[in-house]
Amino acid sequence: MAQDTILLAHGSGGTLMRRLIDEVFVTGFGDAGSPALDDAATLEIPDGRIAMSTDTYTVSPLFFPGGDIGRLAVCGTVNDVATSGARPLYLSVGFVLEEGLPIADLKRILVSMHESANEAGVRIVTGDTKVVERGHGDGVYVNTAGIGTLAPGVSLSGSHCKPGDVVLLSGTLGDHGIAVVSIREGLEFSTDLRSDAAPLNHLTAAVLQAAPDVRCFRDPTRGGLASTLNELAGASGVSITVEETAVPVRSQVLGACEMLGYDFYQVANEGKMVAVVPADQADAALEAMRSAPYGEDAAAIGSVAESPAGSVYVRTSFGATRIMDMLVGEQLPRIC
Amino acid sequence: MAQDTILLAHGSGGTLMRRLIDEVFVTGFGDAGSPALDDAATLEIPDGRIAMSTDTYTVSPLFFPGGDIGRLAVCGTVNDVATSGARPLYLSVGFVLEEGLPIADLKRILVSMHESANEAGVRIVTGDTKVVERGHGDGVYVNTAGIGTLAPGVSLSGSHCKPGDVVLLSGTLGDHGIAVVSIREGLEFSTDLRSDAAPLNHLTAAVLQAAPDVRCFRDPTRGGLASTLNELAGASGVSITVEETAVPVRSQVLGACEMLGYDFYQVANEGKMVAVVPADQADAALEAMRSAPYGEDAAAIGSVAESPAGSVYVRTSFGATRIMDMLVGEQLPRIC
Numbered sequence: 001m002a003q004d005t006i007l008l009a010h011g012s013g014g015t016l017m018r019r020l021i022d023e024v025f026v027t028g029f030g031d032a033g034s035p036a037l038d039d040a041a042t043l044e045i046p047d048g049r050i051a052m053s054t055d056t057y058t059v060s061p062l063f064f065p066g067g068d069i070g071r072l073a074v075c076g077t078v079n080d081v082a083t084s085g086a087r088p089l090y091l092s093v094g095f096v097l098e099e100g101l102p103i104a105d106l107k108r109i110l111v112s113m114h115e116s117a118n119e120a121g122v123r124i125v126t127g128d129t130k131v132v133e134r135g136h137g138d139g140v141y142v143n144t145a146g147i148g149t150l151a152p153g154v155s156l157s158g159s160h161c162k163p164g165d166v167v168l169l170s171g172t173l174g175d176h177g178i179a180v181v182s183i184r185e186g187l188e189f190s191t192d193l194r195s196d197a198a199p200l201n202h203l204t205a206a207v208l209q210a211a212p213d214v215r216c217f218r219d220p221t222r223g224g225l226a227s228t229l230n231e232l233a234g235a236s237g238v239s240i241t242v243e244e245t246a247v248p249v250r251s252q253v254l255g256a257c258e259m260l261g262y263d264f265y266q267v268a269n270e271g272k273m274v275a276v277v278p279a280d281q282a283d284a285a286l287e288a289m290r291s292a293p294y295g296e297d298a299a300a301i302g303s304v305a306e307s308p309a310g311s312v313y314v315r316t317s318f319g320a321t322r323i324m325d326m327l328v329g330e331q332l333p334r335i336c
Numbered sequence: 337m338a339q340d341t342i343l344l345a346h347g348s349g350g351t352l353m354r355r356l357i358d359e360v361f362v363t364g365f366g367d368a369g370s371p372a373l374d375d376a377a378t379l380e381i382p383d384g385r386i387a388m389s390t391d392t393y394t395v396s397p398l399f400f401p402g403g404d405i406g407r408l409a410v411c412g413t414v415n416d417v418a419t420s421g422a423r424p425l426y427l428s429v430g431f432v433l434e435e436g437l438p439i440a441d442l443k444r445i446l447v448s449m450h451e452s453a454n455e456a457g458v459r460i461v462t463g464d465t466k467v468v469e470r471g472h473g474d475g476v477y478v479n480t481a482g483i484g485t486l487a488p489g490v491s492l493s494g495s496h497c498k499p500g501d502v503v504l505l506s507g508t509l510g511d512h513g514i515a516v517v518s519i520r521e522g523l524e525f526s527t528d529l530r531s532d533a534a535p536l537n538h539l540t541a542a543v544l545q546a547a548p549d550v551r552c553f554r555d556p557t558r559g560g561l562a563s564t565l566n567e568l569a570g571a572s573g574v575s576i577t578v579e580e581t582a583v584p585v586r587s588q589v590l591g592a593c594e595m596l597g598y599d600f601y602q603v604a605n606e607g608k609m610v611a612v613v614p615a616d617q618a619d620a621a622l623e624a625m626r627s628a629p630y631g632e633d634a635a636a637i638g639s640v641a642e643s644p645a646g647s648v649y650v651r652t653s654f655g656a657t658r659i660m661d662m663l664v665g666e667q668l669p670r671i672c
Contacts, residue, residue, distance in 0.1 A: 045381055055464045130394045
């Protein structure tokens with residue numbers, strides 16, 4: 001189109017908006033996800049029970065090593081739907097564009113969403129775009145909502161963890177948070193560290209097949225593993241202890257956390273899954289995780305005990321035990 | 337809670353965010369829609385075919401005569417789902433909050449969403465909140481995505497309009513757009529004009545029952561009736577002619593449009609529905625519309641002809657005919 005930046009009129013419901021939809025969105029999304037031009041998409045659901053989730057993505061900057069806001073928006077919601085044990089099928093997408101956004105940036109984000117949706121095997125079926133005045137946004141905010149189907153009998157919840165269960169983690173901690181903050185702050189250590197943003201629905205499906213009694217999945221995003229485990233311990237009324245020596249984490253992440261004063265247990269991940277499984281299915285679940293995409297570094301990192309209810313501990317390499325606290329206050333704003 | 341404005345840390349995934357969810361969101365939404373604390377909601381779907389839609393709401397100001405961004409966010413997506421002929425059941429909600437937002441404003445919005453959801457008979461089942469720095473948002477942006485079930489055989493589309501069909505409109509044009517712009521601009525004429533924001537799913541259900549061959553529903557929001565009818569004419573390859581004398585519109589709206597240089601056909605509505613119905617079901621459909629909530633002023637306003645395909649005309653009270661243009665450029669930014 002003639003304009004190469006977003007104008008307020010692109011959000012007006014008029015002809016410029018129609019051209020944006022026709023020329024940018026439909027082209028950018030390609031076959032896998034042309035949002036229907038009717039106001040709602042009509043979808044086939046092969047099963048009577050579904051899971052639904054939503055997230056809005058405000059990450060800054062929009063593009064970072066290993067991903068961008070588009071990949072994040074597809075993978076994040078796919079992963080949230082997958083945590084329920086569902087098979088993600090459909091996404092909606094809602095954009096808030098800031099006046100002045102280069103249309104080339106929007107196209108790049110749409111292509112990334114398209115590719116990530118293809119990889120996850122989901123379709124983007126409906127969408128909406130609003131434009132706000134310069135200075136009232138930050139380039140692009142993206143909301144995605146996702147739905148998926150639940151097989152009969154699948155009922156996972158963060159409140160289902162039981163004493164004796166094993167805690168699995170699908171790979172290294174902190175890659176996303178440190179990759180984003182490093183480019184944001186212009187830090188040098190970041191050169192070879194990339195965000196882990198990835199769709200994990202194939203991984204959760206493999207684990208669920210190998211360990212049908214899996215208690216729950218959680219993706220440790222904002223607030224990191226610490227928030228995830230504290231939420232699970234609270235919801236289930238159990239105690240969780242993590243063996244620090246078993247936790248996969250890259251040396252660059254450790255170094256960056258030391259430099260910046262972060263606790264890597266509290267740093268956001270966008271391509272990692274926690275699974276809590278009964279002990280007798282832990283080996284099968286871990287093997288399935290390691291064989292699945294993005295699960296090669298998976299490890300059994302901890303275990304569930306009865307008390308003290310709601311508490312999470314880390315046992316260090318020296319054998320000492322400390323509390324794994326939830327994040328208090330703000331560590332990394334706009335990380336996802 | 338101790339803080340009375342939103343802090344960046346409310347979006348961190350940590351303890352402050354947990355308190356915001358527990359103390360503000362769960363309280364504000366009440367029984368009808370406590371977002372589940374798991375990452376995805378699990379939902380019963382009584383039928384194998386669903387409709388899905390999404391919209392992000394960036395209206396400015398957040399509160400206006402007759403509604404607020406919360407009512408808009410619930411009703412707008414309920415109405416989009418209803419346009420497919422579906423029965424809306426579930427909504428997700430994603431907030432982008434600007435640092436410094438008074439928590440009292442957020443609570444007021446949540447209560448409004450709760451009330452609107454109750455009125456529509458839908459449940460808010462899952463949600464997400466992000467916080468952006470002061471100056472990178474505008475108080476609150478809200479995304480909602482909605483899903484509903486489609487009865488067997490229901491298949492509506494903007495491409496289904498046929499020559500001879502009748503165009504129905506559920507009530508007066510332009511109330512929302514003029515109510516919002518009047519408070520924004522501090523204009524005096526606005527004193528008794530209110531936004532029409534309302535859930536229309538009960539109305540569409542009544543029309544669908546009375547006129548089972550209804551071609552399509554559309555809610556004429558951004559871009560107004562002009563955009564809606566031009567889209568339908570284009571999608572169906574037909575011509576539509578509106579009888580201006582039949583179109584319900586309030587004198588205050590007419591006066592404001594004259595003063596501001598607006599075309600009331602292009603002004604946004606948030607509680608109006610267009611239905612295109614076969615002529616032999618038009619009387620039944622109109623009667624059903626008039627008996628339904630928010631349909632008392634419904635009228636048959638036009639008809640569909642074969643050619644020229646893609647064109648929309650208005651026949652004025654003087655018998656002259658002019659083209660009803662789609663909005664070009666921007667008329668009312670941030671109207672929804």
